[in-house]
Amino acid sequence: MSSVTETAVETGVEGRAWQAGVVGGLFGGALMGVLLSVLMTPVIQSAIPALWGLSGGVAGWVIHMSNSAVLGVAFAALAKALPQYSSSIGRSTALGAVYGVVLWVVLAALVMPVWLGAVGFAGAPALPNFNPMSLVAHLVYGIALGAAYPLVLNR
Numbered sequence: 001m002s003s004v005t006e007t008a009v010e011t012g013v014e015g016r017a018w019q020a021g022v023v024g025g026l027f028g029g030a031l032m033g034v035l036l037s038v039l040m041t042p043v044i045q046s047a048i049p050a051l052w053g054l055s056g057g058v059a060g061w062v063i064h065m066s067n068s069a070v071l072g073v074a075f076a077a078l079a080k081a082l083p084q085y086s087s088s089i090g091r092s093t094a095l096g097a098v099y100g101v102v103l104w105v106v107l108a109a110l111v112m113p114v115w116l117g118a119v120g121f122a123g124a125p126a127l128p129n130f131n132p133m134s135l136v137a138h139l140v141y142g143i144a145l146g147a148a149y150p151l152v153l154n155r
Contacts, residue, residue, distance in 0.1 A: 017076045020152035021145075025072015028096075028144035029065050035137045036064070042123065043134075047112070050121040068141065075099055075145055089150050096146015097139055104138035 036044040037057075049059035078099065079086035085095045109128040116124035125131070 014080075016153055017080055018073050020149050021072040021074070021076030021079075022069045023072070023152045024096075024145040024148035025068045025070070025075065026065060027148045028072070028141040029068025031144050032068070032137045032141040033061060033064050035140055039133055040131075040137070046123060047116060047121065050119060050123075051112070051115055053119065071103065072145055072149075075149065079149060086146075086150065089147055092150045093143055093146040096142040096144070096149070098142070099146065100138040100140070100142020101135070103142065104135050108134045108138060 033044060044060040044064060045057040046055065046060070048063050049055050052059075052063060054063070075096065079092065079095065082095065084091070086092045109130050113125045113127040113129045117127075
C-alpha cells in the first residue's frame with residue numbers, strides 16, 4: 001500500500017488571491033479607463049501607448065488594462081501581507097484607496113513623465129505631474145479594486 005503526502009508550497013500570491021487581484025484590477029481598470037477616455041482623452045489615446053512606441057486608443061486601452069491586471073496582482077500580494085486591512089470590504093476598500101494614491105504619486109506623477117520624456121513623446125508632462133484629475137482616476141481604480149478583491153476572494 002502506498003501513501004501520498006502532499007506538501008503545501010508557500011508562494012508570494014496564492015491561487016485565489018492572485019485571481020481576485022486580476023479580477024479586481026480589471027474591474028478598477030475598466031472604470032478608470034472610462035474616466036480617462038472621457039476626461040483625459042489624450043492620456044489613453046496618446047500618452048499610454050507612447051510609453052511602448054505605439055499610438056491609438058485601442059493600444060492605450062490594451063496597455064492600460066494589462067497594467068491594471070498586473071497592479072491588481074501586486075495589490076493581492078499587499079493584501080496578503082496586511083490581512084488586517086484586507087479582510088473586510090470596508091477595510092479592503094480603504095486599503096485600495098491608499099494604494100490608488102500611491103500609484104498616482106509613483107507611477108503617474110513620477111515614472112510616466114520621465115518615461116515619456118525618455119521615449120521622446122512631444123506631450124510629456126512636467127515632472128512631477130500632480131494632475132488632480134489623474135488622482136481622481138487612480139482613486140477610482142484603487143477603491144474599485146479594493147472593494148472587489150474580498151468579494152472575489154471569498155466567493
